[in-house]
Amino acid sequence: MIEFLLQPFQFPFMRNAFWIALIVAPPTALLSCFLVLKGWALMGDAVSHAVLPGIVLAWLAGLPLLIGAFAAGLGAALLTGYLADNSRVKRDTAMGVVFSGMFAAGIVLYTAFPSEWHLDHILFGNMLGVGAEDLRTSALIAAPVTLILALKWRDLMLHAFDPVQARVSGLPTGLLHYGLLAILALTIVATLTSVGLILAIGLLIAPGAIAFLLTRSFGAMLVAATLVCLLAMIGGVWASFHLNSAPAPTVILILTGMFGAAFLHRTIRGRTA
Template sequence: MQLLNFLTEPLSHTFMQHALLSSVVVGAVCAVLSCYVVLKGWSLMGDAISHAVFPGVIVAVWAGLPMSLGAFVAGLFCAVSVGFLKNNTRIKEDTLMGIVFAGMFAVGLVIFTKIDTDQHLKHILFGNLLGISREMLIQTMIICGAILGAVLLKGKDLLLYCFDPSHARVAGLSPKVLHYGLLILLSATIVVAMQAVGVILVVAMLISPGITAFVLCRRFHTMLAVAVVSSCLTSFLGVILSYHLDSATGATIVLLQAVVFILAVVTSKIKEKRQS
């Protein structure tokens, strides 16, 4: 009964219901995309886009536009800029990502100090999961549904592209279209996750579930299932624990995901020793 009360007590508040539902849905979408991001080796790309959305958020709030729209446009601009510079310079992609995302993040900070806005900097950087309204929750559901629908529709093509772009080209697919399609999905996922954990921590939700499943699994479909389950579970428990501990909700979720990853690594090592 004590455990049941521990889990259900936070749900007596409407804002906690919104936070819990939003975090679980966002966690599931991040888990799906994280599997592709890990296989493609785009962890730094996720970090770059998550920081690059900052100026878009500030400008959108100042102009009275939806925050998600500004974030999406800025994230997409960052991804396209990296691709353009990679194709037209001799600089390596990881270096370009560092330059672009650091520059855009700095631009966002400068704009924030010069523009009069009621948007709190802390909520942008670290999320405001407990402040999600009904309208924002519906918006999150729609965007997450669209992302999952696109992945279900083109999941096999994206998987082939992540493993071997040359093979994808031979199979009649366009690696360029799949490249930018995956970037668009990544940008959209970062936009919805940003509302939950903020600009700083969003990259953790895009990497932790996928890398945890990668350590434990050998088949992609099993990897997807493990990633989604671990992400949804840590999101649920993170919201509940943050209520009782009076801690930052987004940070608590990310901390639990880090703990799960460590447990996965330890479990994998023990399994390898037994097999040897």
């Protein structure tokens, strides 16, 4: 039994997959709580799709791909906000137009200028191909993001619940708003080499949604989301080894199952009460 449990740790590529899971779980889990609280679930989806043209343009310019991804992701978030604030178009509509257009532009650029980067690895990640450089890059992004969210969660929570009260209280609401958008773009960049662009949205929504169903305070929600995400990430990587499946989709399936269980638990408890 012990040998069965520890078998995946005997392989270097599996150990790297476990490490990247431990690195990206805390920032995505904490950020998911704020996205769920603010109703920004689709914002994570939009930014994750919108980074594709930035990646291709950065490759063509000979720049680090992460710089292009961050610039495109933040640009998409800012453009969505500008369109929503300066037109009759609602935010979700502007979001759909911006991210679909940028994602389509990325596909066109990718097919027009073929590179050694495989599109599947960009879209769906490659946790089993993560190297030491990928681990360092993700850790350098994930560590400050986690620290900022952990230290400023009360300010961000007030801004999410009541922006007017946050402004009256003297909080820099503009900095909090655009800072959260920048953190969102950075977090997606950190998950780029692991779960990819499309599946990153699962990590940015499911942990916060599960914790929202299970807890009654925002502080407890942050802790629960982090534990849920860590459990799903480690469990998904471990299960993928024995199931001979891809780690990232396995992680998302586990998170989906956990959400279903949390929903049933909340429903049953509510009827009993």
